[in-house]
Structures are given as structure tokens and as C-alpha cells.
Amino acid sequence: xxxxxxxxxxxxxxxxxxxxxxxxxxxxxxxxxxxxxxxxxxxxxxxxxxxxxxxxxxxxxxxxxxxxxxxxxxxxxxxxxxxxxxxxxxxxxxxxxxxxxxxxxxxxxxxxxxxxxxxxxxxxxxxxxxxxxxxxxxxxxxxxxxxxxxxxxxxxxxxxxxxxxxxxxxxxxxxxxxxxxxxxxxxxxxxxxxxxxxxxxxxxxxxxxxxxxxxxxxxxxxxxxxxxxxxxxxxxxxxxxxxxxxxxxxxxxxxxxxxxxxxxxxxxxxxxxxxxxxxxxxxxxxxxxxxxxxxxxxxxxxxxxxxxxxxxxxxxxxxxxxxxxxxxxxxxxxxxxxxxxxxxxxxxx
Numbered sequence: 001x002x003x004x005x006x007x008x009x010x011x012x013x014x015x016x017x018x019x020x021x022x023x024x025x026x027x028x029x030x031x032x033x034x035x036x037x038x039x040x041x042x043x044x045x046x047x048x049x050x051x052x053x054x055x056x057x058x059x060x061x062x063x064x065x066x067x068x069x070x071x072x073x074x075x076x077x078x079x080x081x082x083x084x085x086x087x088x089x090x091x092x093x094x095x096x097x098x099x100x101x102x103x104x105x106x107x108x109x110x111x112x113x114x115x116x117x118x119x120x121x122x123x124x125x126x127x128x129x130x131x132x133x134x135x136x137x138x139x140x141x142x143x144x145x146x147x148x149x150x151x152x153x154x155x156x157x158x159x160x161x162x163x164x165x166x167x168x169x170x171x172x173x174x175x176x177x178x179x180x181x182x183x184x185x186x187x188x189x190x191x192x193x194x195x196x197x198x199x200x201x202x203x204x205x206x207x208x209x210x211x212x213x214x215x216x217x218x219x220x221x222x223x224x225x226x227x228x229x230x231x232x233x234x235x236x237x238x239x240x241x242x243x244x245x246x247x248x249x250x251x252x253x254x255x256x257x258x259x260x261x262x263x264x265x266x267x268x269x270x271x272x273x274x275x276x277x278x279x280x281x282x283x284x285x286x287x288x289x290x291x292x293x294x295x296x297x298x299x300x301x302x303x304x305x306x307x308x309x310x311x312x313x314x315x316x317x318x319x320x321x322x323x324x325x326x327x328x329x330x331x332x333x334x335x336x337x338x339x340x341x342x343x344x345x346x347x348x349x
Contacts, residue, residue, distance in 0.1 A: 053078035073116035086114035137179035187228035199224035253283040296339035309335030
């Protein structure tokens with residue numbers, strides 16, 4: 001045991017020392033760690049808090065074996081063996097990660113709303129069998145849940161290996177609002193918020209990395225269009241794997257559910273949200289034809305152009321130091337078509 005961890009355990013143990021032996025407390029911590037080995041976000045502090053909750057003796061009518069349906073607004077951190085029932089508002093794509101034991105794990109998020117509130121439902125590898133049985137708008141009952149504080153600080157419920165999802169008839173909750181999947185044209189997205197769009201992919205960028213606050217972020221940008229306009233759609237970090245897992249290609253048509261609109265430098269763009277989903281399909285959209293720009297028609301400040309030419313010269317790579325202290329690289333080539341020649345600058349990777 002790490003000496004710092006042992007010191008922390010002993011400090012937290014003081015909260016329940018009159019209710020359980022220290023050895024049993026440590027055993028509970030080990031059991032919780034093993035039960036949550038697939039969760040890459042759970043912290044040691046959360047594990048210890050869950051162990052303390054087990055012995056705290058706090059009045060908690062939801063910590064029962066009845067698995068009764070609870071109102072979302074009544075859930076308390078540490079509750080276990082509970083069920084919720086409500087309208088399924090959002091389903092994320094399945095994402096993969098590496099567990100602490102080096103195995104591949106899967107995670108997805110649902111958003112469920114009842115008459116008292118909304119909550120995130122986190123699904124893990126063993127629960128993925130339910131993904132093809134549900135869709136947005138269903139009324140669902142989810143059983144054998146644990147209530148935790150998520151990485152955002154908000155409460156969420158986590159499914160366990162023995163959790164289940166059951167699609168319920170509309171009659172069980174007639175007071176819930178009807179689910180509506182409104183599709184927004186790109187030209188109508190003028191302010192920040194969440195939108196559903198149906199678009200054609202016109203370009204997929206290569207994976208690139210940026211540094212922010214001592215962290216390395218991964219990013220892939222998709223250029224998208226519909227009959228009204230065009231826009232950028234950005235995938236961040238683990239979401240960049242969706243290009244491969246969904247086999248996204250240029251000219252594919254997709255529906256993006258709960259894309260988040262952001263404004264930067266007076267330009268609106270979209271990004272994938274934590275509860276968003278990309279659905280490939282055969283949607284009715286204008287065809288995209290890539291126009292080739294002749295080099296003698298190239299003008300300053302033109303963007304998103306496509307050119308074809310023969311490489312006539314390759315310059316050496318130049319390494320330089322960026323303003324943040326990191327290292328950058330730049331290299332240039334010259335290309336020529338039958339109308340003119342131009343220099344093309346390539347940055348970093």
C-alpha cells in the first residue's frame with residue numbers, strides 16, 4: 001500500500017471508526033476498486049467516500065433490495081440498488097478506452113428525464129447489449145443503479161454488470177413531455193446551444209494535436225454541408241476514434257444529434273457533445289462536387305480551396321520554438337499546373 005494512501009485511509013476512517021474495524025474498511029475499498037475497474041474516471045477519493053457511505057448509517061431508504069423506482073430529484077450520492085424510469089432524451093455513441101488492467105472497455109451515456117428532473121446514465125462494457133434495443137424518445141426503466149458524483153460535479157447513475165434496461169409502454173408515464181427530434185438547417189444556427197442536423201461530409205482532416213494547459217488534446221475536423229450552407233464539426237480526444245469506428249468517409253451523409261454550437265471569432269462551428277450521437281444513413285442532401293482551382297486564379301485570403309499540380313521543388317524542414325515553448329516544424333513545396341506555380345506550406349505533422 002502506498003504510504004500516502006494509507007495515511008489518507010486512516011484519516012477518512014476516523015469518520016466511521018465506531019462502526020467498523022479498520023481491516024474491514026480496507027477490504028471494502030479493495031472490493032469497490034475491483035467492482036469499478038472499468039471506470040477510468042473514478043478517483044480514490046470517490047472510492048473511499050463510497051466505502052464510508054456503506055457504514056455511515058445515514059438514513060437512506062433507497063439503499064434497499066427492492067430496486068424500487070425512485071424520482072430522479074430524490075437521488076443521493078452513494079445510493080445503490082435503485083431504479084429510475086423516464087423519457088430517453090439522448091444516446092451517445094459507444095466509445096472505447098483502456099481499463100486499468102490494460103483491457104479494452106466500452107462506455108456510453110444516456111440522458112433520462114422523469115417528472116422531477118434529468119440525469120446522466122453511464123453504461124459500461126457489460127451493458128452494451130442494450131444499445132440496439134433503445135432509441136431516443138423511448139420510456140425506459142433502468143434497474144440496479146448506483147448514484148455517484150460525476151467528473152463534472154453533477155450526480156449521475158452508473159449501470160452495473162447486472163443492470164438492465166426495459167422499454168416501457170407510453171401509458172406508464174402519460175405526463176412526460178413528448179420527445180421531438182427537431183432538425184435545424186445549418187444557416188439557422190446563429191447562436192450557441194444544442195442542435196440536431198442532417199449533413200454531408202465534404203472533408204475529413206487528419207488527426208492533429210494541440211497543447212492547452214499542459215495537456216495534449218487531439219482533434220479531427222469535419223467539413224459538413226446541407227442545402228442551406230456549410231460549417232465545421234469538431235471531434236475532440238476520444239471522440240476522434242468515431243471516424244474509424246463509424247467508418248466515416250468524405251461524401252457520407254450523417255445525422256448528428258445534440259451537436260453543440262460554439263462561436264469563436266464571429267464564426268459559428270459545431271462540436272460533438274458528451275451525450276451527442278452520429279448516425280450514418282442515406283439522407284436526402286445535395287451532392288458535393290469538389291471544384292479544382294487553377295493556380296493562376298488563386299488569390300490572397302481564399303480558404304478551403306483544392307488544387308492539383310506537379311511538385312517541382314521541396315524545401316528543407318525548419319524547426320522553430322513556439323510562443324508556448326513547444327517545438328514546431330514547417331516545410332514548403334512548390335507545385336505547378338499548366339497555368340502557374342505556387343508555394344504550399346505544411347505545418348508540424
